[in-house]
């Protein structure tokens with residue numbers, strides 16, 4: 001099997017598995033208990049907090065453990081909205097190609113009376129900092145934007161947007177789920193106030209993540225109950241999962257540059273190979289993108305059929321989050337960068353893992369070429385395009 005869907009989830013690292021198992025076997029006490037067995041779990045928890053904090057340039061008290069990226073996004077946005085409401089500020093700025101954890105939270109807030117501006121994403125898959133500056137109003141309480149897009153991998157100008165938010169005194173939340181552990185992220189350098197991350201996107205376990213909240217920002221609880229996590233999230237902490245997340249992140253951070261170099265070489269090879277397919281196009285800027293992300297559109301085919309046939313060949317890929325979830329709508333991300341419906345339907349995301357080999361990349365190129373040609377051979381849309389009854393877009 002060739003696993004090329006690392007943007008959906010990653011395989012747990014050996015270090016993460018080992019940490020998790022040993023804690024489940026040995027240090028399984030409740031970190032809120034006062035006897036030594038509980039306090040040992042508490043120490044593990046606090047060490048994990050310090051480790052995670054140091055990777056993103058935060059202090060441990062600014063890290064709150066959550067059940068993953070979605071919860072962190074929800075809590076960050078709801079907290080900023082509550083702080084805004086208290087000052088009569090009810091305007092939020094974001095972009096059209098955010099993850100649904102952000103977009104759906106924003107729609108819920110709109111129903112509660114907030115005004116939301118979703119800025120356009122340009123054809124290159126990037127937002128423009130000046131447009132954020134222009135969109136900020138007197139009543140803007142939050143700017144929320146993703147560090148790197150989960151479908152097309154484009155890396156946003158976070159530092160520039162952060163500087164604008166700081167200057168305008170507006171809270172800045174970054175969904176960094178795709179970035180943390182893969183590219184350098186530092187909350188100080190980027191002037192980030194709130195940041196979401198998820199363990200299973202960097203070789204940690206599923207169901208664990210963290211929210212960074214700059215010192216002094218009052219969080220709104222999503223889950224009420226006990227006083228865990230300094231009263232900001234109730235519930236006995238998932239100590240094995242949290243420690244495994246810290247182990248995975250520490251390891252990813254230690255090898256980040258070397259992994260990125262290698263992945264960029266593989267990505268370049270894969271892009272060059274897929275470009276040989278006629279009437280195809282890379283989605284998103286070629287250089288401002290995550291080291292392992294490749295996303296293409298092929299005219300005249302359906303992404304879903306492409307995926308199923310690649311699966312038969314032992315290749316795990318994705319066609320964009322909306323399609324895979326069984327919805328008939330093409331990806332909101334591809335529509336946001338201006339791909340028309342027909343073209344957006346023929347998309348393929350290959351997100352490479354750090355251990356991908358050149359041979360695997362070549363296998364992927366050959367398989368995609370073969371499957372695209374096969375699907376086109378009986379596609380009515382392709383026949384119309386070839387007969388000149390329809391114009392090619394790509």
Ligand SMILES: *Cc1c(COP(=O)(O)O)cnc(C)c1O
Pocket residue numbers: 007067068069070071073099101146148149150175176177178198199200201207208209
């Ligand atoms: C995966 C992902 C999320 C959701 O994280 P979960 O831990 O799966 O809840 C949020 N945002 C982005 C950009 C993601 O890629």
